[in-house]
Amino acid sequence: MKAGLKKLMALGLVAVLSIGLVGCGSKTADTSGGGQPALEQIKKNGKLVVATSPDYPPFEFMVSEGGKSNIVGADIDLAKKLAEKIGVELEIKGMDFDALLPALQAGKADMVITGMTPNEERKKAVDFSEIYFQGENAVVVNVKDAGKFTSEDQLKKAKIGVQKGSTQETYVKDNLKAENFKSLTSVPDLITDMKNGNLDAVVLNSKVAGINVGKYDGIKVVENLKLTNGGEEEAMAVALKKGDNKDLVKLINEEIKALQDSGEYDKILANAVDLVSKETK
């Protein structure tokens, strides 16, 4: 333990030094902390950089407004509230879901807000805020298969689609022990693949599932199919790079609590659902 700590401190020192050096000639904002408390660093940069995978309506998705496409959704509104509270500008970076945590760890963003579930494995790599939304998983199928899956046992034998790097992937792999599953980068790819007959079912957040059912013809959510998700379900929290972020976590948690206590979070979510009709397909 002690030797490990020494080693870490030595590494930390090297990291601080090299960031200092790189910092001299570089104009890009360093969101990696540079040894400073995360909140201080964000204030110094004058902006909060949030990374997200905009394929998850109503939490994050693309809309076209005046010929331009923008990333919007409930998670983006939460990010706006946080930037306001810190008193800085907000920059949203869209990327593939499985690229988000590596980007966070590489200092390319201050936070990841993307409906991310704080599971034990991720907690070893990054820090999380409190949960701001507790959801659950659902199974989406082609309408013609609507009656086909009434138990997890039947689902286990199906060709299941999940998002690459997601907790749904962990669920089908480790809990369900599915015989045949496929991981794709984005949720729309999964739905399209299923509509094309390459998948029997897609496992995803029930709210996101509902939105997709409204958007695409010929698909539906399987009713009365209870999934055992290893207790994790679809809880959502803000992810932060491990480091000196005590003040930042406190600020995020206070904002989450305020939004929930005032009922404002529900409004944010309802508003995001309304916005979906403008979504870029």
Ligand code: ARG
């Ligand atoms: N909650 C799941 C997870 O953390 C899925 C999140 C997917 N988010 C997204 N924006 N596609 O793995």
